[in-house]
Amino acid sequence: MSKSLRKFKPLNVILGVTFAFLYIPIFTLIAMSFNGSHSPFIFKGFSFKWYSVLIHDAQVIHGLINTLIVATGSTVLSTVLGTMLAVGLHRYSKSAALNAFSLAPAIVPDIVLGIGLLALYALLSVSLGLYSVLFAHVVFSMAFVTAVVKARLANTDGDLREASMDLGATRTGTFIRITLPSIAPAILAGALLSFTLSLDEFVIAFFTNGPTTPTLPIVIYSMVRFGVTPEINALATLLMIVSVTTVIIAQRMTRQRAKVR
């Protein structure tokens, strides 16, 4: 025991350094959100002042509402389309090209997708607004849902389904009673993933969003560019709590997958 601990020590030092690198900025951010002074650099007394400034900031609230609309809409659409696509690909397409095409939106650089969509919307004279952002978010979120659900299908979709069909159940019946329950954790994990992705997505929204409907990341962008204030720290802290909670729930879902395997 003590021998193995000694053996692992240099590795643990590496872990310590990496986690320090990852977390010092985050903890600084959180600590400064409780700063009583106007400076985001020097801590002067504990205060919730910036949280109160934040929740009374009409711009932030407006951005938050827009973001929630986009994230909810794109999550629903991408989860449904992505799940269907995953099942379809799993059952009928061994072609590597089609599979690559389905996952491509997750790999294409976001700036290319952003300007491409801007060009498309301009060509079709679609006026930019929340819908233009929403559809843009669906296309890359869907790729993630497809990937997650497909991974799960690889482990589950098989004997039970055939048995069910052989016993005379209809395709739809089998899908609802057999396939869907067995991939439910993956669908939920995919949905949570697309919600967080949309919540944080900036680049594509930056190109496809309308001037009167900024999403929260766009509001944050203008705040950060304008200058550093502890209000951003307060917002960052709250957003982090939301993201971390979602990630932990999604993690639980995927761990269930590992158990099934």
Next chain:
Amino acid sequence: MTLSVRRRVSRDSGKRRDLLERIVLQGPGLLFITIFMAIPITLVAIYSIFQRGRFGGVVYKFTIENFSRAFDSVYLGILLDSLKIAGITTVLAIIVGYPTAYAIAKLPIKWRSIALVLVVIPFWTNFLIRTYSWIMLFNREGLLNHALLKFNIIHTPLDLLYTQSAVVVGLLYGYLPLMILPLYASIERLDPQLGEAAANLGATKVRAFFSLTLPLTASGLIAGSIFVFIPSLGNFIVPELLGGGKTVMVGNLIRDQFLKARDWPFGSVLALSVIALVFIFFMIQNVVEKRFSSDNNE
């Protein structure tokens, strides 16, 4: 037996239904990707060979001038700079990420998942905010300078912000988890007995690492490199917030061509150059992966 008979009887209608099911399941998703990804990228490719409109947009007159302009020393310099910055970021991510992933894989099982969650959490924090946190640390009055001054390590504040190094640190911070995770996945799969076998056969630790561990984890290494390199290359947030006006990357240039200069055709050429670089990177990955997998089979 009876089952297979029943199946044979219904094979024809089954095939038709299979096709129908396939269309219903795959159709909507594939259509969506076609409209919102394939067509937009095709548009960018088409725009690159036309002339710019006077007030933005595109005039459909053929020209190759956009491409020759990309080889103008100013723009070529920015492209090469972006390559350099994304490359350095990727190398640093490997240097930091590989030992970290290795260390996580060697942790006791219950600690492993906690460590992984800790790696993922920063990644799920808004990218703008993560970048902003480095402004707080790197500023002349920021915490890093504050600490260094306090402990008398330096006597005048350092200009950390608005440098190329700040951009690299910001990108590294942004994408390091994307290096660690695939590396971890491939290291965790390694059979510990292989290492023992190598040691028994008299291989030194260094030799065992380079001829055994590294080739076997090459796929994770390459996946991680792609995940770090691609978003670093097209990034325009970090160069803007941490690089100030000084460090311009190709992402900034593309954005400006589309939103400020309103030269869409030239912006399209630049975007195509990013796609081309990404493509080259994937081809290298393919070659390397094939080589390693054939090595393993021998």
